[in-house]
Amino acid sequence: MLELARSLAERAAAGRPLAVATVVGVDGSAPRAVGATMFVDADGAVVGSISGGCVEGAVVEACHAVLEGADPAVVRYGISDEAAMGVGLMCGGDLDVYIERLPAQDRPVLEAARDGAEVSVGTVVDGPRELIGTRVAELTDDRLRDSGAEGVTASRIRAEHEERARGGRSVTWRVQCGPLQLTVFTDVALVAPRLLIFGAVDFSAALADAGRLLGYHVTVCDARAVFATPERFPGAHEVVRAWPHVYLAGTAVDERTVVCVLTHDLKFDVPLLALALDLPVAYVGAMGSRRTHERRIRALREDGVAESSLRRLHSPIGLDIGASTPAETAVSILAEVIAARSAASGRSLTETDGPIHRAGESALVAG
Incomplete structure (x- = not known):
């Protein structure tokens, strides 16, 4: 989300309904890294990219579904899907894409990122249905307990999110909550180097x-x-x-x-x-x-x-x-x-082997 803070802030200020799709996991080779974002507005305008063109069509459809009332969710696209030929992700990797309707309360943080501030947003992207889409800043112990996610406090999750954000990269991580597991995406916007x-x-x-x-x-x-x-x-x-x-x-x-x-x-x-x-x-x-x-x-x-x-x-x-x-x-x-x-070689990719994108750009980190 924060990758497109400027464009999102402008449209949010105009009160336009927006569906946002963000890469929260990469498994294998994929064109873009965790944190890549695109969004769709109610008029069908599309901004950004999450795969360099491979799966955008399918993601746009999912965004329209969210705008029409579908729940926020992580959708996986990739070569392992039966629909791989249809979505076109033929580079051999899998993308986990979190799709949600942009909450109105995100406008201040988008404006801060647009203006060059260093900010982060933590979002529950998998777990009990009633928690999906919840911002880490809004988690409470009562909400965790009511959803069945026990054994961990909201303050601990916030502290973990802040620690991940200090690493300077958008990352997806998991935290065990008694019998349940929450998956949290920490989206980071740094001050420009x-x-x-x-x-x-x-x-x-x-x-x-x-x-x-x-x-x-x-x-x-x-x-x-x-x-x-x-x-x-x-x-x-x-x-x-x-x-x-x-x-x-x-x-x-x-x-x-x-x-x-x-x-x-x-x-x-x-x-x-x-x-x-x-x-x-x-x-x-x-x-x-x-x-x-x-x-x-x-x-x-x-x-x-x-x-x-x-x-x-x-x-x-x-x-x-x-x-x-x-x-x-x-x-x-x-x-x-x-x-x-x-710390790359600077050599032509035709002279190298192994993954094109480095391991640090890939998917889920254990909490």
């Missing part, structure tokens, strides 16, 4: 555009005021005129922050990289030829940067895909960022 681009050059403009498309909050920074202008970087959320290392020292970063240094000028690069490589960020990359890279490494060593820190530096920046233009170079850089974030 930061992409810090240093150097107001053409490559930076292309990288800002591509980074924004991938969901980053993009900042371009350069000390040269004549180049660091918002008009030159429409894809950036902010353009900062400051010495790069001074700006980096005073701005907030975290373990998801990406730092890309595109200046290839030692007077900017050395103090900036010396600082960046000592910060707990996800990725540090620097543009330049191999000769520039060698001079930069020598200068960083002379500046006292440890070998262990130098090993974190991605330089020359990007994957070897034959990129030449600024737009192609942006693809090369962000491909390396994604590979580094996922």
